[in-house]
Amino acid sequence: MQICKDGEQIITQKSNKTMITEFILLGFSDIPHLQWMLFGIFLFLYLTIVMCNNIIILITQTDSCLQTPMYFFLSNFSFVEICYVTVTIPRMLVDLCTQNGNISFCACAMQMCFVLLFGGTESLLLTVMAYDRYVAICNPLQYPVVMSNKVCMQLLAISWVAAVQAATGLTYLIFPLPFCGSNRINHFFCDIPPLLQLTHGDTSMNNIAIYVLSMVFSMVPFLLISASYGKIISNVLNLSSARGRAKAFSTCSSHLTVVVLFYGTASITYLQPTSNQSEERGKLLSLFYTILIPTLNPIIYNLRNKDITMALRKLLTNLLT
Template identity: 80%
Template sequence: MEFVLLGFSDIPHLQWMIFGIFLFLYCTILMCNSIIILITRTDSALQTPMYFFLSNFSVLEICYVTATMPRMLMDLCTQKGTISFYACATQMCFVLLLGGTECLLLTVMAYDRYVAICNPLQYPVVMSHKVCTQLVAASWVSGIPVEIGQTYQIFSLPFCGSNKINHFFCDIPPLLSLACGDTFVNEMAVYVVAVLFVMVPFILISASYAKIISNILKMSSARGRAKAFSTCSSHLTVVVLFYGTASITYLQPKSNQSDGTGKLLSLFYTILIPALNPIIYTLRNKDITMALRKLLTKLLI
């Protein structure tokens, strides 16, 4: 009726240092993303589709890390790690759902940049507020039935051996390794869902950027090319970091991935990348930097 998340129990002498690092990262993610949400909602210069999507992306990042980090911090603090069967299923469902939403939202953001650079005259019509709201809603809702079904399928498996999960949250690869009997069908289902929510969006993003880069290179003005590249570079960096680690985790055969490697990759796409994302978007974006300066000026005066 319960599992034990081993987390970082193999290095007990570093538990409190790890707790301090992850607590700092969690607070940083909450604070930085909250600031982005605040300035994109209140600054009149940021009332565009690009920043509407960025605001939703920041909301998603807060939800995504909250699905794993509070539980992990509690386990590090208590050094127990026990989690009930249903709590484990709920956590995995939310992680998969929010991860799938992130893939779809990154695709929508790539489409926004494609329309802005390749069809600038049609941009206000194509990316109207109604269309943007529908695209964001579709990103959040599309994965719900798929991920609930996948979670139900995995937790319907018989777990008759060890109940110790060598991970810091309930994820698919370590849970499948604990299941009894043949898990081939379940692994195939994981690959199918990974292709739908990881590979297909990645192909669409790649196609969008192929068109974008082609259009940018045709621009006669060097300043125009630099400006176009700067609006895309942050998003492209986030895409490469997130998709790189997520695809290795869910598309690599279970037998080829060690527990330590899986744990390290999961750390990247569930904690470290969400911590880096606000920094990437802030440092590479002059509009956000200006809005942040205006906000700080108002608070200090």
């Protein structure tokens, strides 16, 4: 065994092969002249995401008018968003500052596991939120019973438990694979597609299992959401009041925007065969669903909501008086 100090790669020699125990995240090292500009942009976006989502959590927890299932799920969605971006952006900011993307095998596995955990939870929460809107609009009289506090807690628990199982399962499928040769990941965080490109040997069964789990957490929720909104749109079109139709569509349009952006970029990334993926395009798509969409979510999904804006004004008035 050969061990190198000062952050250099650690390798184990066995049968004339080198087994990787450390990776190097290349990130944006191909554009060194833009490192500090990117650092400033990503820092600003990260602080914006954290601040906006914390505000949403605060007002949904403190305003009595927002103690409904819809805002219960919005609050939890905002919490997951904060966790989701915190797994990737701070590490990327450190790498931009230090120009050193070295990450241990264990740290890489943990980062990928948490990215999958919070991404999977977001996916399932979007599905639950679509179901909540379906019940509220299509079965308003049964809404208090169907979406009781107990049911809301159960749906939230199911989302977390299912995401934990999927994330740990995918991590277990990938990291026991033989990583030989290059240890350079052309990405800004440890993600499935770039990691699979570093593996050797027969990984066909692993790829099938990864594909199936990706389908379960992307296409299945998307189809369920589409079915919910199909029913909602059909019901809304039958309303006699134009004002009622406009209000219902306004409530749903923001959610649909988030759904299309989130599932569109995530599906292209995880459901495309690894051999067909361009590293640079994959990195760009990852920027969309890990940074850009979480930045837009509080605006297009929460802060456009009239109840949220009124609660925010009330909170600011109380703080300033």
